Amino acid sequence: MNDFLAARSQMAISLGFHIIYSCIGMVMPVFMAISHYKWIKTGEPVYKNITQAWSKGVAIFFATGAVSGTILSFELGLLWPKFMEHAGPIFGMPFSLEGVAFFIEAIALGFFLYGWNRFNKWFHWITGIMVGVSGIASGILVVSANSWMNSPSGFDYVNGQYLNIDPIKAMFNGSWFSEALHMTIAAFSATGFAVAGIHALMIARKQNVPFHTKAFRIAIVFGAIAAILQPFNGDISAKNAAEKQPAKLAAMGAYFHTQPYSPLTIGGLPDTANKKVNYGIEIPGLLSFLVYDNFKQPVKGLDTIPIKNQPPITVTHIAFEIMIAIGSTMMLVGILYFVAIWKKRSWLSKKWFLNLFILSTPFGFIAVEAGWTVTEVGRQPWIIQGVMRTSEAVTPMPGIHYSFYLFTAVYLILSVAVVFLLSRQIKMVPELYDRKTELELI
Amino acid sequence: MIFVVTAFLFSAIVLYFLLGGADFGAGIIELFTSQKNKHNTRQTSYHAIGPIWEANHMWLIIAVVIMFVGFPVVYSTMCTYLHIPMLIMLLGITARGTAFAFRNYDAIKGAHTQKIYNRVFVYSSFVTPLFLGIIAGSAVSRQIDLHATSFLDAYIFSWLNYFSVAVGLFTVALSGYLAAIYLIGEADNEHDVHRFILKARIMNILAVVFGGLVFLASEVENIHLARWIFGNPVSLTAVIAASVSLAASWILINKGKRKIIRIGAGFQVTMILLAVGYMHWPYLLMVKDGQNLSLFAYQAPENTIRDLGLGLLIGSVLILPSLFYLYYSFQKRGAAEHE
Numbered sequence: 001m002n003d004f005l006a007a008r009s010q011m012a013i014s015l016g017f018h019i020i021y022s023c024i025g026m027v028m029p030v031f032m033a034i035s036h037y038k039w040i041k042t043g044e045p046v047y048k049n050i051t052q053a054w055s056k057g058v059a060i061f062f063a064t065g066a067v068s069g070t071i072l073s074f075e076l077g078l079l080w081p082k083f084m085e086h087a088g089p090i091f092g093m094p095f096s097l098e099g100v101a102f103f104i105e106a107i108a109l110g111f112f113l114y115g116w117n118r119f120n121k122w123f124h125w126i127t128g129i130m131v132g133v134s135g136i137a138s139g140i141l142v143v144s145a146n147s148w149m150n151s152p153s154g155f156d157y158v159n160g161q162y163l164n165i166d167p168i169k170a171m172f173n174g175s176w177f178s179e180a181l182h183m184t185i186a187a188f189s190a191t192g193f194a195v196a197g198i199h200a201l202m203i204a205r206k207q208n209v210p211f212h213t214k215a216f217r218i219a220i221v222f223g224a225i226a227a228i229l230q231p232f233n234g235d236i237s238a239k240n241a242a243e244k245q246p247a248k249l250a251a252m253g254a255y256f257h258t259q260p261y262s263p264l265t266i267g268g269l270p271d272t273a274n275k276k277v278n279y280g281i282e283i284p285g286l287l288s289f290l291v292y293d294n295f296k297q298p299v300k301g302l303d304t305i306p307i308k309n310q311p312p313i314t315v316t317h318i319a320f321e322i323m324i325a326i327g328s329t330m331m332l333v334g335i336l337y338f339v340a341i342w343k344k345r346s347w348l349s350k351k352w353f354l355n356l357f358i359l360s361t362p363f364g365f366i367a368v369e370a371g372w373t374v375t376e377v378g379r380q381p382w383i384i385q386g387v388m389r390t391s392e393a394v395t396p397m398p399g400i401h402y403s404f405y406l407f408t409a410v411y412l413i414l415s416v417a418v419v420f421l422l423s424r425q426i427k428m429v430p431e432l433y434d435r436k437t438e439l440e441l442i
Numbered sequence: 443m444i445f446v447v448t449a450f451l452f453s454a455i456v457l458y459f460l461l462g463g464a465d466f467g468a469g470i471i472e473l474f475t476s477q478k479n480k481h482n483t484r485q486t487s488y489h490a491i492g493p494i495w496e497a498n499h500m501w502l503i504i505a506v507v508i509m510f511v512g513f514p515v516v517y518s519t520m521c522t523y524l525h526i527p528m529l530i531m532l533l534g535i536t537a538r539g540t541a542f543a544f545r546n547y548d549a550i551k552g553a554h555t556q557k558i559y560n561r562v563f564v565y566s567s568f569v570t571p572l573f574l575g576i577i578a579g580s581a582v583s584r585q586i587d588l589h590a591t592s593f594l595d596a597y598i599f600s601w602l603n604y605f606s607v608a609v610g611l612f613t614v615a616l617s618g619y620l621a622a623i624y625l626i627g628e629a630d631n632e633h634d635v636h637r638f639i640l641k642a643r644i645m646n647i648l649a650v651v652f653g654g655l656v657f658l659a660s661e662v663e664n665i666h667l668a669r670w671i672f673g674n675p676v677s678l679t680a681v682i683a684a685s686v687s688l689a690a691s692w693i694l695i696n697k698g699k700r701k702i703i704r705i706g707a708g709f710q711v712t713m714i715l716l717a718v719g720y721m722h723w724p725y726l727l728m729v730k731d732g733q734n735l736s737l738f739a740y741q742a743p744e745n746t747i748r749d750l751g752l753g754l755l756i757g758s759v760l761i762l763p764s765l766f767y768l769y770y771s772f773q774k775r776g777a778a779e780h781e
Contacts, residue, residue: 056547063543066496067536073506074532077521084510085518089742092511093749099500099507100757106496107764114493114772165742167749397525397597410533414540421548428549 006401007079007394012376013404014072017411019372020365021065021418022142026135027191027222028058033128034218040121046434050215051128052116053433056425058131059113064418066106071407079400083383083393086162090155091148093167098141105134139187140180147175150375151244152384178240179375181233185226186371189330190364192223197361198426204354211434220357223364224334230327235290241378242291245385246300247309248378251316253287254280258301262287267321270314275302277317311380319373326367333360443751448724448737450754451508456715458501460620460708463613465491465498467621469538469567470614471641472560482634484560487621488546490628493772495542497765499535504754511750515740516727520577523586523600527573534570537562568614575613579606579656582722583665586729604659612652616711619645623691623707627700639695646688670721677717684713 001009032054039047073095077084108130115124148154154170156163199216203209241249249255254270254277255262264287268280285295292299302310333356340347347353383390425432468487475483491498509517521528545559580586580601590596622642629635660667671677691706725734741747 056549060543060547062496063539063547066499067539070499070503070535070539071532073503073510074521074528077510077517078525078528081518081522084521085514088510088514088517089512089746092507092742092746093753096507096511096750096753097757099503100753100761102503103497103500103757103761104764106500107761107768110493110497110768111771118771165745167746395522395525397522398593403529406529406533410536414536417540417544421544424549425547432549 001401001404003398003400004391004394006404008390010400010404010407011075011079013408013411014068014075015372015376016369017415018065018068018072019368021061021068022135022139023187023365023368024191024194025058025061025065026132026139027187028054028061028195029128029132029135030188031191031195031218031222032058033125033132035215036125036128040125046211046214049211049433049435050218053425053429054215055113055128057422059109060418060421060425062105062109062131064414066102068411068414069102079395080383080390080393081395083388086388087149087384090152090162090165090167090170091145093171094141094144094148098138098145101134101137101141105131105138108134136184136187139184143180143183144171144173144176146375147179148173149383150179150248150379150385151175151240152387157387174244175240178233178236182230182237182371185230185233186364186368188222189226189230189334190223190368192219192221192226193330193333193357193360193364194362195219196223197357197359200354200357201361202426202429204351204358208429208434211429216357220337223330224337227327227330227334227364231331234324234327238290242299245379247302247305247311248316248374249291250300250302250305251311251313251378252320252374254313254317255287255299256302258298258303260288260296260298261285262291262297262299262301264290265317268317270317272313309381311378316374316378319370319377323367323370323374326363326370330360330363330367333357443748444738444741446751446755447508447512447741447747450751450758451505451512451737452719454501454505454508455719456712458499458505459613459616459715460711461494461498462501463571463617463711464620464624465495466538466567466571467617467619467645468625469542469564470571470618471621471625471638471645473564473568474618474641474644475637479634479637480560483625483637486625486628486630486634490625492546494768497768499539502535508750508754512742512747513726513737513740514742516735516737519586519588519727519729519735520581523588523596524577524580526597527576527580527601531570531573531577534566534573537566538570541566571613571617572610575610576601576606578613579609581726582718582728583663584728584730584732585663586727588729588733589731603663605656605663605665608652608655608659612649612656615645615649615652616714619649620707620711623695623703626695627704642695643692646692650688671717674721676720680713680717680720684710684717687713 032051035047035054036051038044039051108127111119111127112124112131115127118124119127148170151174152170153173154166154168196216196219199212199219202212203216238249241252253264254268255265256275256277261284263282263284265277265280265282268277270277287299288297289295291297302313336347336353336356340353379385381389381391383393468491472480472483472487506517509520541559541563545556545563548555548559580603583603583605585603585606586600587595590600619642622638622645626635626638626642629638657668671681687706687710691703691710694703694706722728722734724737726737727735729735742750
């Protein structure tokens with residue numbers, strides 16, 4: 001493994017894990033606050049129990065997300081010093097604001113976790129809300145920094161010099177809104193489905209059924225609504241990619257030849273040597289429709305992009321397909337849930353219905369990883385689209401593959417530890433959170 | 443605005459040293475506690491830092507962000523030549539943060555798993571400040587060679603030298619000292635108070651010894667630290683102030699004045715940082731052949747500094763009041779009623 005590939009792999013591994021920790025870290029506090037609100041309003045102890053159980057999950061994910069975020073803020077410089085040297089002053093604004101939001105999140109979390117029976121109940125509730133709000137703000141700000149790499153703005157690039165820097169303009173670059181919206185909704189749908197899936201499993205096992213049912217319902221409402229909304233804003237993202245990164249869009253669809261009635265290929269394995277897709281289903285005009293809202297207008301194909309500026313097509317295309325396939329499935333499952341709520345309440349306790357959600361537990365996060373692969377691999381060979389190549393940014397230090405192995409091991413250990421801790425938390429629900437009160441025992 | 447930004451950078455570093463340092467110190471104290479007292483030390487530090495430790499570590503993030511937004515060349519040079527100690531420090535931060543959280547949030551307090559968390563926690567609490575100190579020492583040690591051709595010269599000897607290691611040990615001792623002083627006020631029985639007083643004294647003696655080592659090593663490495671520090675009035679005054687407060691806290695420590703000795707310890711460390719900070723101001727990074735990277739010469743373009751400064755000012759309006767209220771709320775004992 002050469003140093004450049006090792007550096008890219010280490011960055012991919014770090015972000016690939018961080019994206020999971022941080023999605024959960026920003027969405028779970030919202031679920032927690034809803035349950036907390038219900039406890040304050042209704043006084044039903046089960047909601048307090050759910051809040052406290054979830055708060056442990058939040059604490060575990062926040063601690064893990066905070067350290068993996070710290071790793072990333074250093075890795076930007078450790079692996080890509082030339083990139084940070086030039087990009088830091090331009091796209092650093094969202095990072096500095098994210099530092100502020102992250103700080104507030106840590107303060108709010110301290111208040112919330114240790115604040116039971118110490119503060120006014122509404123003050124305590126608001127600190128929980130603040131954890132979620134500042135978490136979501138952090139997420140949006142970081143994604144805004146990433147979107148700048150996809151559609152750089154706020155500076156003039158003249159003869160290798162970065163002039164007339166405007167950090168605010170860079171922060172509100174052309175892709176920030178579509179990317180931030182897409183990521184935030186993705187975080188809600190992935191976390192909603194994952195949390196709901198775990199509670200569904202416990203319901204299916206007939207353990208603490210009322211507790212897990214109430215928890216399931218809070219999580220799935222968010223997950224389902226987000227999953228239903230996602231395809232619509234996916235369309236915004238596609239239009240944005242067509243405008244800012246035609247090479248990425250073409251690679252996503254493995255769309256080699258510019259033509260009117262541009263087709264979208266579903267499935268299939270790109271054959272880059274012969275510039276065609278094998279075993280795929282071509283739907284003529286669909287790509288044109290997605291980008292231009294009419295079936296005829298030709299979309300720029302890979303033939304308009306010099307080979308040296310093309311991203312890896314197979315990886316980008318397959319990742320895109322996975323994202324779309326899972327996203328569509330989640331949307332359907334989401335719709336089924338609302339059908340069950342409004343028309344077929346008998347489904348709610350059926351085994352097949354629960355199994356559907358148990359099966360969907362990891363779907364959202366697979367889609368998140370796939371989508372992240374599309375956006376990052378699809379930008380290659382650029383680290384700043386059209387301005388700086390990733391290979392120009394990499395550290396001169398040799399031996400990066402050792403650090404790649406090291407960090408891969410670190411993230412694997414961390415993930416195993418997190419899964420282990422969560423399973424223990426779930427296992428202890430009857431003892432720690434959903435205890436029978438003395439009254440019930442009589 | 444550049445003064446606002448540099449003031450924030452310096453404050454973030456000082457605060458991380460004080461608050462993050464005391465946090466690491468809690469682990470260091472636990473590492474050097476006898477088996478029979480370990481449980482008490484663990485309980486006291488859990489009560490003391492549980493609600494605030496995540497916030498304490500945010501100052502590092504603030505400092506890093508200011509570095510890469512405001513002083514990108516300085517940051518990227520450090521990241522390149524001090525890659526290895528930074529990597530070890532990151533591993534330390536990761537291991538420490540997660541072990542501390544995991545040992546509290548493991549729903550089943552099994553003896554075996556707790557032992558693993560505790561081990562990871564104490565050793566990483568030692569390693570992290572050691573390498574933070576090594577990085578800080580290396581930044582001003584003039585050992586970074588921008589024209590090095592061999593791997594060893596460029597990436598190893600940039601930080602592996604007597605001076606940097608001495609600064610690392612000095613940092614460890616100061617962290618332990620800060621934590622011991624803090625824990626004195628948090629202990630809930632006389633026995634523990636006496637234990638932490640003893641620990642504070644040992645750490646203080648170690649800090650003086652390692653501080654001496656830093657001067658000695660600087661002469662070996664041809665850095666002439668003594669001449670720098672004693673050659674300018676601000677650093678000299680700061681060093682004298684630190685020494686006076688050291689002597690004063692040595693006497694006051696037995697009098698049970700927990701607030702005064704806390705302030706004294708914080709003051710002492712701040713003065714040490716001021717002495718070294720002022721001494722090579724505005725050079726944050728000093729490399730071989732006298733090429734120093736001045737914060738002013740290598741600052742980001744004006745617009746960036748302006749927006750960064752504004753962002754920090756607005757941010758501090760949001761952060762500081764809530765942070766003070768957090769400390770205020772949890773300063774009294776009995777903080778851990780969250781179960």
